[in-house]
Amino acid sequence: xxxxxxxxxxxxxxxxxxxxxxxxxxxxxxxxxxxxxxxxxxxxxxxxxxxxxxxxxxxxxxxxxxxxxxxxxxxxxxxxxxxxxxxxxxxxxxxxxxxxxxxxxxxxxxxxxxxxxxxxxxxxxxxxxxxxxxxxxxxxxxxxxxxxxxxxxxxxxxxxxxxxxxxxxxxxxxxxxxxxxxxxxxxxxx
Amino acid sequence: xxxxxxxxxxxxxxxxxxxxxxxxxxxxxxxxxxxxxxxxxxxxxxxxxxxxxxxxxxxxxxxxxxxxxxxxxxxxxxxxxxxxxxxxxxxxxxxxxxxxxxxxxxxxxxxxxxxxxxxxxxxxxxxxxxxxxxxxxxxxxxxxxxxxxxxxxxxxxxxxxxx
Numbered sequence: 001x002x003x004x005x006x007x008x009x010x011x012x013x014x015x016x017x018x019x020x021x022x023x024x025x026x027x028x029x030x031x032x033x034x035x036x037x038x039x040x041x042x043x044x045x046x047x048x049x050x051x052x053x054x055x056x057x058x059x060x061x062x063x064x065x066x067x068x069x070x071x072x073x074x075x076x077x078x079x080x081x082x083x084x085x086x087x088x089x090x091x092x093x094x095x096x097x098x099x100x101x102x103x104x105x106x107x108x109x110x111x112x113x114x115x116x117x118x119x120x121x122x123x124x125x126x127x128x129x130x131x132x133x134x135x136x137x138x139x140x141x142x143x144x145x146x147x148x149x150x151x152x153x154x155x156x157x158x159x160x161x162x163x164x165x166x167x168x169x170x171x172x173x174x175x176x177x178x179x180x181x182x183x184x185x186x187x188x189x190x
Numbered sequence: 191x192x193x194x195x196x197x198x199x200x201x202x203x204x205x206x207x208x209x210x211x212x213x214x215x216x217x218x219x220x221x222x223x224x225x226x227x228x229x230x231x232x233x234x235x236x237x238x239x240x241x242x243x244x245x246x247x248x249x250x251x252x253x254x255x256x257x258x259x260x261x262x263x264x265x266x267x268x269x270x271x272x273x274x275x276x277x278x279x280x281x282x283x284x285x286x287x288x289x290x291x292x293x294x295x296x297x298x299x300x301x302x303x304x305x306x307x308x309x310x311x312x313x314x315x316x317x318x319x320x321x322x323x324x325x326x327x328x329x330x331x332x333x334x335x336x337x338x339x340x341x342x343x344x345x346x347x348x349x350x351x352x353x
Contacts, residue, residue, distance in 0.1 A: 017346070017349065021345060021346070021349060024340065024341050024342075024345055025279075025341075025342065025343050025345040025346045026343070027341050027342070028208070028212055028277055028278055028279055028341065028342060029278060029343075031212055031216070031277050032274070032277055032278065035216060035219060035220070035277070039220070039223060043227075084311075088311045112249065112253075113238050113239075113240070113245070113249045113252075116238055116253070117235070117238050117239065117309055120235075120238075
Protein backbone atom coordinates (compact mmCIF):
# COMPACT_ATOMS: atom_id res chain seq x y z
CA UNK A 1 0.00 0.00 0.00
CA UNK A 2 2.79 2.34 0.93
CA UNK A 3 4.66 1.43 -2.22
CA UNK A 4 1.60 2.15 -4.32
CA UNK A 5 1.21 5.55 -2.69
CA UNK A 6 4.84 6.35 -3.43
CA UNK A 7 4.37 5.34 -7.06
CA UNK A 8 1.27 7.49 -7.45
CA UNK A 9 3.10 10.43 -5.85
CA UNK A 10 5.92 10.04 -8.35
CA UNK A 11 3.49 9.93 -11.29
CA UNK A 12 1.61 13.01 -10.01
CA UNK A 13 4.81 15.01 -9.55
CA UNK A 14 6.03 14.15 -13.07
CA UNK A 15 2.60 15.09 -14.52
CA UNK A 16 2.82 18.52 -12.97
CA UNK A 17 4.18 21.34 -15.06
CA UNK A 18 6.72 23.11 -12.98
CA UNK A 19 7.40 26.82 -13.22
CA UNK A 20 10.49 26.22 -15.37
CA UNK A 21 8.39 24.35 -17.95
CA UNK A 22 5.76 27.08 -18.12
CA UNK A 23 8.37 29.85 -18.45
CA UNK A 24 10.35 28.04 -21.12
CA UNK A 25 7.20 27.17 -23.04
CA UNK A 26 5.91 30.72 -23.07
CA UNK A 27 9.30 32.45 -23.43
CA UNK A 28 8.76 33.55 -27.03
CA UNK A 29 5.08 34.53 -26.70
CA UNK A 30 5.89 38.20 -25.85
CA UNK A 31 7.69 38.41 -29.21
CA UNK A 32 4.29 38.06 -30.90
CA UNK A 33 3.16 41.13 -28.93
CA UNK A 34 6.27 43.05 -29.98
CA UNK A 35 5.61 42.02 -33.58
CA UNK A 36 1.97 43.17 -33.41
CA UNK A 37 3.03 46.52 -31.91
CA UNK A 38 5.75 46.98 -34.57
CA UNK A 39 3.31 46.20 -37.31
CA UNK A 40 0.72 48.64 -35.91
CA UNK A 41 3.39 51.39 -35.67
CA UNK A 42 4.62 50.78 -39.21
CA UNK A 43 1.11 50.75 -40.69
CA UNK A 44 0.24 53.95 -38.82
CA UNK A 45 3.44 55.60 -40.08
CA UNK A 46 2.68 54.81 -43.73
CA UNK A 47 -1.00 55.72 -43.38
CA UNK A 48 0.00 59.16 -42.02
CA UNK A 49 2.66 59.57 -44.71
CA UNK A 50 0.23 58.65 -47.50
CA UNK A 51 -2.55 60.89 -46.19
CA UNK A 52 -0.10 63.82 -45.99
CA UNK A 53 1.08 63.13 -49.52
CA UNK A 54 -2.48 62.93 -50.86
CA UNK A 55 -3.34 66.14 -49.02
CA UNK A 56 -0.32 67.87 -50.56
CA UNK A 57 -1.33 66.65 -54.01
CA UNK A 58 -4.95 67.72 -53.34
CA UNK A 59 -6.03 64.20 -54.27
CA UNK A 60 -9.06 62.50 -52.81
CA UNK A 61 -8.45 58.78 -53.12
CA UNK A 62 -12.03 57.94 -52.12
CA UNK A 63 -13.30 59.57 -55.30
CA UNK A 64 -11.02 57.42 -57.45
CA UNK A 65 -11.84 54.00 -58.81
CA UNK A 66 -8.87 51.88 -59.80
CA UNK A 67 -6.15 53.96 -61.39
CA UNK A 68 -8.59 56.42 -62.88
CA UNK A 69 -6.35 59.38 -62.06
CA UNK A 70 -6.92 62.80 -63.62
CA UNK A 71 -4.81 62.95 -66.77
CA UNK A 72 -5.49 66.66 -67.42
CA UNK A 73 -3.55 67.65 -64.30
CA UNK A 74 -0.43 65.54 -64.49
CA UNK A 75 2.09 65.34 -61.69
CA UNK A 76 5.39 66.60 -63.02
CA UNK A 77 8.44 64.68 -61.94
CA UNK A 78 12.09 65.63 -62.08
CA UNK A 79 14.71 62.93 -61.68
CA UNK A 80 17.92 63.74 -59.85
CA UNK A 81 20.59 61.11 -60.45
CA UNK A 82 19.72 58.78 -63.31
CA UNK A 83 21.48 55.52 -62.49
CA UNK A 84 20.01 52.06 -61.92
CA UNK A 85 17.57 53.05 -59.20
CA UNK A 86 16.12 55.91 -61.23
CA UNK A 87 15.77 53.57 -64.21
CA UNK A 88 13.70 51.15 -62.08
CA UNK A 89 11.64 53.96 -60.54
CA UNK A 90 10.88 55.50 -63.92
CA UNK A 91 9.97 52.09 -65.30
CA UNK A 92 7.61 51.49 -62.40
CA UNK A 93 5.88 54.75 -63.35
CA UNK A 94 5.55 53.46 -66.93
CA UNK A 95 8.58 55.12 -68.54
CA UNK A 96 10.96 52.56 -70.02
CA UNK A 97 13.96 53.15 -72.21
CA UNK A 98 13.14 52.31 -75.87
CA UNK A 99 16.21 50.02 -75.99
CA UNK A 100 14.76 48.10 -73.04
CA UNK A 101 11.46 47.66 -74.91
CA UNK A 102 13.42 46.49 -78.00
CA UNK A 103 15.12 43.88 -75.86
CA UNK A 104 11.78 42.78 -74.37
CA UNK A 105 10.26 42.49 -77.87
CA UNK A 106 13.20 40.33 -78.95
CA UNK A 107 12.86 38.02 -75.92
CA UNK A 108 9.07 37.88 -76.33
CA UNK A 109 9.47 36.27 -79.74
CA UNK A 110 10.51 32.99 -78.14
CA UNK A 111 9.10 33.31 -74.64
CA UNK A 112 5.42 33.49 -73.66
CA UNK A 113 6.24 34.74 -70.17
CA UNK A 114 8.18 37.73 -71.47
CA UNK A 115 5.44 38.35 -74.01
CA UNK A 116 2.79 38.60 -71.28
CA UNK A 117 4.98 40.77 -69.05
CA UNK A 118 5.69 43.15 -71.90
CA UNK A 119 2.00 43.33 -72.78
CA UNK A 120 1.13 44.01 -69.12
CA UNK A 121 3.70 46.81 -69.07
CA UNK A 122 2.36 48.37 -72.28
CA UNK A 123 -1.29 48.02 -71.19
CA UNK A 124 -0.82 49.43 -67.70
CA UNK A 125 -3.02 52.37 -66.68
CA UNK A 126 -1.84 55.93 -67.10
CA UNK A 127 -0.65 57.04 -63.66
CA UNK A 128 -1.16 60.71 -64.51
CA UNK A 129 2.51 61.60 -64.23
CA UNK A 130 5.06 63.04 -66.64
CA UNK A 131 8.84 63.26 -66.47
CA UNK A 132 9.66 66.88 -67.16
CA UNK A 133 13.24 67.16 -65.92
CA UNK A 134 16.35 65.03 -65.85
CA UNK A 135 19.39 65.90 -63.79
CA UNK A 136 22.72 64.13 -64.03
CA UNK A 137 26.30 65.18 -64.63
CA UNK A 138 26.95 61.99 -66.62
CA UNK A 139 25.89 62.48 -70.21
CA UNK A 140 25.18 58.81 -70.93
CA UNK A 141 22.90 58.43 -67.89
CA UNK A 142 21.12 61.71 -68.65
CA UNK A 143 20.60 60.87 -72.32
CA UNK A 144 19.20 57.43 -71.53
CA UNK A 145 16.88 58.89 -68.88
CA UNK A 146 15.63 61.51 -71.36
CA UNK A 147 14.80 58.72 -73.81
CA UNK A 148 12.90 56.89 -71.03
CA UNK A 149 11.07 60.07 -69.99
CA UNK A 150 9.85 60.80 -73.50
CA UNK A 151 8.76 57.20 -74.16
CA UNK A 152 5.19 57.96 -73.12
CA UNK A 153 3.69 55.40 -75.54
CA UNK A 154 5.93 52.61 -74.16
CA UNK A 155 7.39 51.74 -77.55
CA UNK A 156 10.72 50.54 -78.92
CA UNK A 157 13.39 52.73 -80.51
CA UNK A 158 11.45 52.94 -83.80
CA UNK A 159 8.24 54.00 -82.03
CA UNK A 160 6.53 57.35 -81.45
CA UNK A 161 8.01 59.48 -78.68
CA UNK A 162 6.62 62.35 -76.61
CA UNK A 163 8.23 65.61 -75.55
CA UNK A 164 11.75 65.20 -74.20
CA UNK A 165 12.30 66.18 -70.54
CA UNK A 166 14.62 69.12 -69.98
CA UNK A 167 18.13 68.25 -68.85
CA UNK A 168 19.90 69.95 -65.93
CA UNK A 169 23.48 69.41 -64.83
CA UNK A 170 22.98 70.14 -61.14
CA UNK A 171 20.03 69.75 -58.80
CA UNK A 172 20.34 73.44 -57.89
CA UNK A 173 19.51 74.39 -61.50
CA UNK A 174 16.55 72.01 -61.43
CA UNK A 175 15.24 73.40 -58.14
CA UNK A 176 15.62 77.00 -59.42
CA UNK A 177 13.69 76.11 -62.58
CA UNK A 178 11.05 74.43 -60.44
CA UNK A 179 10.79 77.53 -58.24
CA UNK A 180 10.26 79.74 -61.29
CA UNK A 181 7.42 77.43 -62.33
CA UNK A 182 5.79 77.99 -58.93
CA UNK A 183 6.85 74.63 -57.53
CA UNK A 184 4.73 72.62 -59.90
CA UNK A 185 7.33 69.91 -60.20
CA UNK A 186 7.70 67.17 -57.61
CA UNK A 187 11.23 65.93 -57.54
CA UNK A 188 12.45 62.56 -56.45
CA UNK A 189 16.03 62.00 -55.53
CA UNK A 190 18.23 58.97 -56.00
CA UNK B 191 30.73 11.55 -20.69
CA UNK B 192 27.96 9.44 -22.19
CA UNK B 193 26.89 9.54 -25.84
CA UNK B 194 23.63 11.25 -24.80
CA UNK B 195 25.52 14.05 -23.02
CA UNK B 196 27.49 14.75 -26.17
CA UNK B 197 24.27 15.32 -28.02
CA UNK B 198 22.85 17.80 -25.51
CA UNK B 199 23.01 21.41 -26.62
CA UNK B 200 24.82 23.93 -24.47
CA UNK B 201 22.63 26.81 -23.28
CA UNK B 202 24.44 29.29 -25.55
CA UNK B 203 24.00 26.98 -28.57
CA UNK B 204 20.31 26.50 -27.75
CA UNK B 205 19.70 30.24 -27.33
CA UNK B 206 21.48 31.02 -30.61
CA UNK B 207 19.32 28.50 -32.47
CA UNK B 208 16.14 29.80 -30.78
CA UNK B 209 17.12 33.34 -31.81
CA UNK B 210 17.53 32.13 -35.42
CA UNK B 211 14.13 30.40 -35.25
CA UNK B 212 12.40 33.51 -33.89
CA UNK B 213 14.08 35.87 -36.39
CA UNK B 214 13.19 33.70 -39.36
CA UNK B 215 9.68 33.38 -37.93
CA UNK B 216 9.40 37.17 -37.67
CA UNK B 217 10.49 37.52 -41.30
CA UNK B 218 7.92 34.95 -42.49
CA UNK B 219 5.13 36.43 -40.37
CA UNK B 220 5.69 39.96 -41.66
CA UNK B 221 6.03 38.84 -45.29
CA UNK B 222 2.75 36.95 -44.84
CA UNK B 223 0.82 39.79 -43.20
CA UNK B 224 1.98 42.31 -45.80
CA UNK B 225 0.47 40.09 -48.48
CA UNK B 226 -2.70 39.30 -46.50
CA UNK B 227 -3.38 42.99 -45.75
CA UNK B 228 -2.91 44.06 -49.37
CA UNK B 229 -6.14 43.16 -51.24
CA UNK B 230 -4.41 43.69 -54.60
CA UNK B 231 -1.46 41.42 -53.87
CA UNK B 232 -0.82 38.56 -56.25
CA UNK B 233 2.21 36.43 -57.04
CA UNK B 234 1.42 36.61 -60.75
CA UNK B 235 4.14 39.10 -61.75
CA UNK B 236 6.72 37.30 -59.62
CA UNK B 237 5.80 33.96 -61.22
CA UNK B 238 5.81 35.45 -64.72
CA UNK B 239 9.35 36.67 -64.04
CA UNK B 240 10.56 33.13 -63.27
CA UNK B 241 13.70 31.73 -64.82
CA UNK B 242 15.70 28.53 -64.50
CA UNK B 243 14.81 24.91 -65.16
CA UNK B 244 11.31 25.07 -63.57
CA UNK B 245 10.32 28.23 -65.43
CA UNK B 246 7.57 26.58 -67.53
CA UNK B 247 5.97 25.15 -64.37
CA UNK B 248 5.90 28.56 -62.65
CA UNK B 249 4.53 30.19 -65.84
CA UNK B 250 1.77 27.58 -65.90
CA UNK B 251 0.89 28.55 -62.31
CA UNK B 252 0.79 32.25 -63.24
CA UNK B 253 -1.34 31.70 -66.32
CA UNK B 254 -3.89 29.29 -64.81
CA UNK B 255 -6.43 31.36 -62.87
CA UNK B 256 -7.57 28.69 -60.38
CA UNK B 257 -4.02 27.56 -59.67
CA UNK B 258 -2.85 31.14 -59.23
CA UNK B 259 -5.60 31.86 -56.69
CA UNK B 260 -4.65 28.73 -54.74
CA UNK B 261 -0.95 29.61 -54.89
CA UNK B 262 -1.69 33.15 -53.67
CA UNK B 263 -3.82 31.89 -50.79
CA UNK B 264 -1.29 29.25 -49.74
CA UNK B 265 1.55 31.73 -50.01
CA UNK B 266 -0.19 34.41 -47.91
CA UNK B 267 -1.50 32.18 -45.12
CA UNK B 268 1.35 29.70 -45.33
CA UNK B 269 3.85 32.44 -44.56
CA UNK B 270 1.72 33.71 -41.65
CA UNK B 271 1.27 30.25 -40.12
CA UNK B 272 4.91 29.23 -40.58
CA UNK B 273 6.04 32.55 -39.09
CA UNK B 274 3.74 32.32 -36.05
CA UNK B 275 4.68 28.68 -35.55
CA UNK B 276 8.41 29.43 -35.60
CA UNK B 277 8.11 32.33 -33.17
CA UNK B 278 5.89 30.47 -30.72
CA UNK B 279 7.74 27.19 -31.11
CA UNK B 280 4.48 25.37 -31.82
CA UNK B 281 4.65 22.45 -34.28
CA UNK B 282 8.05 23.84 -35.21
CA UNK B 283 9.31 20.73 -36.96
CA UNK B 284 6.45 20.91 -39.49
CA UNK B 285 6.93 24.69 -39.82
CA UNK B 286 10.68 24.42 -40.49
CA UNK B 287 10.16 21.78 -43.19
CA UNK B 288 7.25 23.73 -44.76
CA UNK B 289 9.29 26.95 -44.62
CA UNK B 290 12.27 25.27 -46.29
CA UNK B 291 9.96 23.99 -49.06
CA UNK B 292 8.46 27.47 -49.60
CA UNK B 293 11.95 29.02 -49.76
CA UNK B 294 13.12 26.30 -52.14
CA UNK B 295 10.22 27.24 -54.44
CA UNK B 296 11.12 30.96 -54.20
CA UNK B 297 14.74 30.11 -55.00
CA UNK B 298 13.89 27.81 -57.89
CA UNK B 299 11.61 30.40 -59.50
CA UNK B 300 14.29 33.12 -59.28
CA UNK B 301 17.69 31.40 -59.16
CA UNK B 302 20.50 33.99 -59.31
CA UNK B 303 22.29 32.16 -62.08
CA UNK B 304 24.98 33.66 -64.26
CA UNK B 305 23.54 35.39 -67.31
CA UNK B 306 19.93 35.22 -66.07
CA UNK B 307 18.01 38.50 -66.24
CA UNK B 308 14.94 39.48 -64.22
CA UNK B 309 12.40 42.19 -64.89
CA UNK B 310 11.77 42.78 -61.19
CA UNK B 311 14.74 44.39 -59.45
CA UNK B 312 16.61 42.41 -56.79
CA UNK B 313 17.45 44.11 -53.48
CA UNK B 314 21.05 42.89 -53.52
CA UNK B 315 23.76 41.39 -55.68
CA UNK B 316 23.94 37.62 -55.83
CA UNK B 317 25.67 34.82 -57.68
CA UNK B 318 24.05 31.39 -57.24
CA UNK B 319 23.71 31.91 -53.46
CA UNK B 320 21.04 34.33 -52.27
CA UNK B 321 19.24 35.07 -49.01
CA UNK B 322 16.43 32.60 -49.77
CA UNK B 323 18.93 29.76 -50.09
CA UNK B 324 20.69 30.72 -46.84
CA UNK B 325 17.39 31.03 -44.95
CA UNK B 326 16.27 27.69 -46.41
CA UNK B 327 19.38 25.93 -45.12
CA UNK B 328 19.00 27.60 -41.74
CA UNK B 329 15.49 26.11 -41.57
CA UNK B 330 16.92 22.70 -42.48
CA UNK B 331 19.39 23.10 -39.58
CA UNK B 332 16.46 23.99 -37.28
CA UNK B 333 14.51 20.96 -38.51
CA UNK B 334 17.47 18.72 -37.72
CA UNK B 335 18.26 20.37 -34.38
CA UNK B 336 14.81 21.17 -32.98
CA UNK B 337 14.68 23.81 -30.26
CA UNK B 338 10.96 24.19 -29.59
CA UNK B 339 10.88 21.18 -27.26
CA UNK B 340 13.19 23.15 -24.96
CA UNK B 341 12.02 26.73 -25.55
CA UNK B 342 8.59 27.06 -27.10
CA UNK B 343 5.05 25.77 -26.80
CA UNK B 344 6.15 22.37 -28.13
CA UNK B 345 7.72 21.84 -24.69
CA UNK B 346 4.23 21.44 -23.24
CA UNK B 347 3.28 18.90 -25.92
CA UNK B 348 6.63 17.14 -25.61
CA UNK B 349 6.26 16.81 -21.83
CA UNK B 350 2.69 15.55 -21.94
CA UNK B 351 3.68 12.95 -24.58
CA UNK B 352 6.65 11.77 -22.53
CA UNK B 353 4.39 10.79 -19.61
